Amino acid sequence: MLVGAAPCNRRVSASAVRRTCPTSSARRSSSILCARNVSATPATGNPVVVLGGGHDTAWGSYLGRTRCNRLRGQRVGVLNLDAHFDLRQADEPSSGTPFVQMARADQQADRTFDYTVLGISEPNNTGVLFRTADELGVEYLTDEQCQPRHLEAVLEVVDRLVERVDAIHLSIDLDVLPTAVAPGVSAPAGYGVPLETIQAVCHRVARSGKLVLVDVVELLPRMDVDGRTARAAARLITTLAHDALSAPPTGPAGNTTGERHE
């Protein structure tokens, strides 16, 4: 199932976009709408794909999945493919805060916050963000550590996550990809993680049978070149849908039907 969120339609400086787009009230209503749609889906066990919008979309996804009966009592791991931690401590929610919001909410609800990020760009995350990540026990690899020559090590991180959780919430921020592949984002990457690595990670997660929720965020169509960012996103979604629906059933969190959906 596909769920859409409010599109990001302005481009100023990268940091400003991440703070201001969309507006706070639009962001709140978008999160509520997204949460309703995600929580209302279903018992089929097939993963829900949420299209952003800014990365604040992930907070709506979180609200939805934490209200979903099928996931009650399940340990859900968050895997974020992103150049940024998005762990900014701020009073106002934004595209820079969704994962710290999840950490706080999990703590309040006595749930484990299990957060892994692949593709961190060291120059684009502050020292405070690295400290916050360490305090929260976040596992991460930098963009340099995610180059295809290190693929085995990257997939080991993914396998460890798959092993310790019941279900996976995958969040894909398209700014994790190199600018040449994904120019249509609010904060294009100067270095980036090649599509080859991201595609391999998507295969591995989807084939685990534990994928329940996917966000694909930060697409900025106005700045895209020949639709290449949208095409890369579409390819990843196709991979995830195909592999997840072909994966063997894994129990209550995963694809319980075991059916192949074309």
Ligand SMILES: [Mn+2]
């Ligand atoms: Mn992000």
